[in-house]
Amino acid sequence: MDFKDYYKVMGVARDATEAQIKQAYRKLARKYHPDVSKEKDAEARFKELGEAYEVLKSPEKRAAYDQLGQGPRPGEAFRPPPDWGSGFEFGGAGPGARPGGDADYSEFFESLFGRAGGGARRGRRGFDTGRGEDHHAKIMLDLDATLQGGSRTFTLRVPELDAQGRLVSKERVLNVQVPKGILPGQTIRLAGQGSGAAGEGTPGDLYIEVEFQPHALYRIDGRDLYLELPVTPWEAALGASVKAPTPGGVVDLKIPSGSHAGTKLRLKGRGIPAATPGDFYVVLQIALPPANDDDAKAAYGAFAAALPFNPRTTLGV
Amino acid sequence: MRSVVPGTLTGEIFEDYAMLSIDELSRLCAVDRTYIVELVEEGVLSVTEVASEWRFPGAALRRARTALRLQRDLEINLPGVALALELMEELDRLRRGLEIGRK
Numbered sequence: 142m143d144f145k146d147y148y149k150v151m152g153v154a155r156d157a158t159e160a161q162i163k164q165a166y167r168k169l170a171r172k173y174h175p176d177v178s179k180e181k182d183a184e185a186r187f188k189e190l191g192e193a194y195e196v197l198k199s200p201e202k203r204a205a206y207d208q209l210g211q212g213p214r215p216g217e218a219f220r221p222p223p224d225w226g227s228g229f230e231f232g233g234a235g236p237g238a239r240p241g242g243d244a245d246y247s248e249f250f251e252s253l254f255g256r257a258g259g260g261a262r263r264g265r266r267g268f269d270t271g272r273g274e275d276h277h278a279k280i281m282l283d284l285d286a287t288l289q290g291g292s293r294t295f296t297l298r299v300p301e302l303d304a305q306g307r308l309v310s311k312e313r314v315l316n317v318q319v320p321k322g323i324l325p326g327q328t329i330r331l332a333g334q335g336s337g338a339a340g341e342g343t344p345g346d347l348y349i350e351v352e353f354q355p356h357a358l359y360r361i362d363g364r365d366l367y368l369e370l371p372v373t374p375w376e377a378a379l380g381a382s383v384k385a386p387t388p389g390g391v392v393d394l395k396i397p398s399g400s401h402a403g404t405k406l407r408l409k410g411r412g413i414p415a416a417t418p419g420d421f422y423v424v425l426q427i428a429l430p431p432a433n434d435d436d437a438k439a440a441y442g443a444f445a446a447a448l449p450f451n452p453r454t455t456l457g458v
Numbered sequence: 459m460r461s462v463v464p465g466t467l468t469g470e471i472f473e474d475y476a477m478l479s480i481d482e483l484s485r486l487c488a489v490d491r492t493y494i495v496e497l498v499e500e501g502v503l504s505v506t507e508v509a510s511e512w513r514f515p516g517a518a519l520r521r522a523r524t525a526l527r528l529q530r531d532l533e534i535n536l537p538g539v540a541l542a543l544e545l546m547e548e549l550d551r552l553r554r555g556l557e558i559g560r561k
Contacts, residue, residue, distance in 0.1 A: 170532055176524050177546065191531075275486060277523070292466050312460040318468045328520060329469035330476075348472065348486075350520060360557045 144219035145249045147193035147206065155207070159198070166194040192250050202254060221252050273337030273345035280349055282319065284356045287413055288388045290321035295349070301336075317349075322414045325353040325361065358386060364419025365412045371428040372396055377404075387411055387421055394423060402427045476516030483514050487522050497522055500536045502543060 173186040335345025380398030412419025484491040
């Protein structure tokens with residue numbers, strides 16, 4: 142088990158005051174909150190931060206934690222000392238009341254302060270209807286899933302109470318047919334896949350919030366897709382037929398003469414599918430051939446001589 | 459512990475069909491209905507009235523849950539949550555525009 146340096150996680154000194162700890166928490170929570178943050182590891186950092194704050198904000202837990210010292214030397218495994226926790230009372234709301242609610246604690250935390258009891262955590266059984274709890278999860282999808290549909294396998298971590306009433310984190314592997322046309326920010330509802338899915342009573346439902354991984358070629362805006370397509374100056378000026386990738390395969394695209402950088406060409410209905418599907422937009426970019434040998438330099442020179450052109454007239458120079 | 463759910467599950471896009479009553483929405487968010495009323499009064503959630511009863515579009519679920527998390531985790535009050543949500547949407551819009559025009 143790894144020792145966790147909660148002071149380091151929060152970026153505060155070991156003698157920090159309660160006010161300093163609270164301030165550090167607020168600042169970091171805003172930075173790493175999964176709903177707000179664009180940091181890659183935001184979710185993990187936020188979880189770690191919540192755990193650190195849970196310990197350091199409580200005078201009892203902090204004092205007990207401080208007794209452990211700075212932890213073992215690097216590479217050495219951590220084990221709580223045999224007299225751990227004696228003389229301390231970890232009262233109050235307990236771990237279940239920590240901000241964020243449904244995340245679980247590290248092994249390190251649980252070895253010191255125990256597992257969260259069931260009661261305090263999201264314990265509402267839907268207004269006493271006897272129905273199992275609904276679960277909520279979040280997944281990253283690839284763009285192809287919404288364009289073509291098809292099934293994807295997801296591994297979700299689900300907190301569950303075991304036979305002894307202790308909270309354990311269980312992995313559930315689901316194979317899900319992704320609804321064609323789903324957009325980032327939407328939710329897949331799987332009826333009956335919440336709590337009690339395999340047991341007695343009416344099970345709750347599973348709600349999966351969907352976000353998309355960035356695509357190598359296409360950007361998404363609503364149901365529309367955008368591709369930036371490089372063309373040569375002569376293709377743009379004279380018009381041409383060029384090949385362009387689209388989700389449905391490579392197409393021959395007609396570039397109208399007199400096109401320029403930023404010209405938008407629309408392929409109607411080739412965006413994300415729906416009753417009224419989105420469109421596919423090709424945005425032109427002008428790519429210049431490099432002038433790195435004598436022939437190319439001579440060609441650019443001839444070009445300049447034949448076409449006197451000042452692109453800066455609108456700037457007054 | 460790891461369990462594999464057999465077969466392929468077919469899901470629906472919740473936002474495509476859901477129209478929620480205030481009781482359904484508060485149950486799904488595991489909050490009291492007064493909290494949902496506050497979100498409506500603050501302009502965080504929009505409602506339509508059907509036979510003098512509130513109806514929420516499916517998208518309200520995710521918005522309400524985000525509002526709830528922001529409020530709980532960052533200890534901000536409702537007007538602050540409303541402002542944060544609006545700014546986050548604006549940021550999203552700008553980021554998308556930037557991605558389209560970049561490179």
